[in-house]
Amino acid sequence: KQEVTQIPAALSVPEGENLVLNCSFTDSAIYNLQWFRQDPGKGLTSLLLIQSSQREQTSGRLNASLDKSSGRSTLYIAASQPGDSATYLCAVRQDNFNKFYFGSGTKLNVKP
Amino acid sequence: ETGVTQTPRHLVMGMTNKKSLKCEQHLGHNAMYWYKQSAKKPLELMFVYNFKEQTENNSVPSRFSPECPNSSHLFLHLHTLQPEDSALYLCASSQASAGSSYNEQFFGPGTRLTVL
Numbered sequence: 001k002q003e004v005t006q007i008p009a010a011l012s013v014p015e016g017e018n019l020v021l022n023c024s025f026t027d028s029a030i031y032n033l034q035w036f037r038q039d040p041g042k043g044l045t046s047l048l049l050i051q052s053s054q055r056e057q058t059s060g061r062l063n064a065s066l067d068k069s070s071g072r073s074t075l076y077i078a079a080s081q082p083g084d085s086a087t088y089l090c091a092v093r094q095d096n097f098n099k100f101y102f103g104s105g106t107k108l109n110v111k112p
Numbered sequence: 113e114t115g116v117t118q119t120p121r122h123l124v125m126g127m128t129n130k131k132s133l134k135c136e137q138h139l140g141h142n143a144m145y146w147y148k149q150s151a152k153k154p155l156e157l158m159f160v161y162n163f164k165e166q167t168e169n170n171s172v173p174s175r176f177s178p179e180c181p182n183s184s185h186l187f188l189h190l191h192t193l194q195p196e197d198s199a200l201y202l203c204a205s206s207q208a209s210a211g212s213s214y215n216e217q218f219f220g221p222g223t224r225l226t227v228l
Contacts, residue, residue, distance in 0.1 A: 029155055046217065
């Protein structure tokens, strides 16, 4: 069974720092990988989706990379802001029947 | 309404009650999902529907009963729940094209369920 791990579980940084969140998965036979953010008590907001054939995706200050063979993805956040404070989740799609596996998330706190 | 909506947003019920959660998506998708999010645990996939057909039941207890009458609506019927079922229940949707690697998921805001 696919297992998705996110490190670190929590991260606190001063405003303006560049930071990297990590996601690893045990089975490299994935269709895609998606990064989400979740604010407390809310649903998930999609940030970036990387298809299995892609190496990276960019949206504004966010850049996500995928190394399928090593089972790793990173989410890079440039010039962090207090509004970036949230929990960041990664999910991999495993097979043809839309089965997704989530990591436990990284809780990010950006201090003003 | 746009995106994925869920009602109610909050629900408190006793162990003998019967209630239903509703999810509606306005994105033209044909796959819908129920997830459970408990404190300090990863998101757990409960059920998947593709083109109104259930394709995944992740060993969910029978006190949770899903229903998908059409590609836009998804229900989760609840009966005889336990206090440990208290959690945030999230609905999501995506395209369900077989063999496609795209399938971006979009989530609703969730229903916060408390079982007394």
